Amino acid sequence: MNYINRIPFLWKSFAPILLVLLIAISCSQQTERQEASHFKTRGLVLDVNDLSTVDWPRRAKEAGLTTLATHITPSQVSEFIQSERGQQFLEECKTYGIEVEHELHSMGDLLPRNLFEEDSTMFRMNEEGKRVADYNLCVHSEKAVKIVCDNAVKYAKILTPTTGRYFYWIDDAVPMCQCPECSPYSDSEQALLLENAIVNALRKEVDPKAMLAHLAYVNTLEPPVKVKPAAGIFLEFAPIYRRWDKSLLDTGATGWNAQQTITHGEHLRLLDENLKVFPAETAQVLEYWLDVSLFSGWKKPAVALPWHNQVFQEDIDVYAKRGIKHITSFGVYIDDQFIENFPDLTFLKEYGKGLENYQPAQ
């Protein structure tokens, strides 16, 4: 048999090996690309209805995202995660290599309101000096903090993030305690006192490497001064009062809310001040570029997303230049109905791939 006659034989023998090699090279290039991406977290925060009605893990993977986070409260998300659909969601995330986190407004669940009858001093004092069970808690009540920590540990066992990063936020944009012990502390400082206790409990009871977010948002945008973050606390910066048709580089721009005239420049000052207290390396930005619920005024029917890719590109450069490597955005209301009404999801691809392929601007 001469060499020419042996070519088909050689091809048959080596073709499978060649194929495996090609696949291996392509996978390693993909992994390198992922590892090379500046942004370690490229996320989207969705509510349980969005997650129940859309195959988000597949779509997230295709868009180049790393992480999906659930929302809004621990009790609501626990019910979803323990359901058949919730378990399926976790399985699909595993299949597609998508990390899972839970970004939760928590105090209503972590300090059950019916405990007010038992001991009202666990609850916040309002501006008129009355204890009230409406929101949050008194962070100087040891009993209240202990109950919150115990419940945070309890929920952590049901809502375990795959990243070790926990998010038990205070209630949504509502006041903290005005009692004589709490009032010398700002809302940011009261939140951080509580977060320090929670992260210590999580590290002791659940995961020695647990991390917990300090949410800088609305009444907690000012950085804490009198209280220092415990090991494991990371900054989460959520600039809800900005606008999204102008980039953060437009420092004079004010937001959509006429009562909140805070400019983009002021937002950046607050971010920079917070980054003097919390490490940039672990800090996360929680943005609203894809937050259909916000643009719909938190009322359905949902409107089309006003997506500004150029603004988004400039914004992520602003964040990246401050050393921020974790970026996520609300995407609430992007459910089956939304996709039926607005099937062009180019914005999702531009968001995910924009983060994945980000290169610093000159």
Ligand SMILES: [Zn+2]
């Ligand atoms: Zn208090």
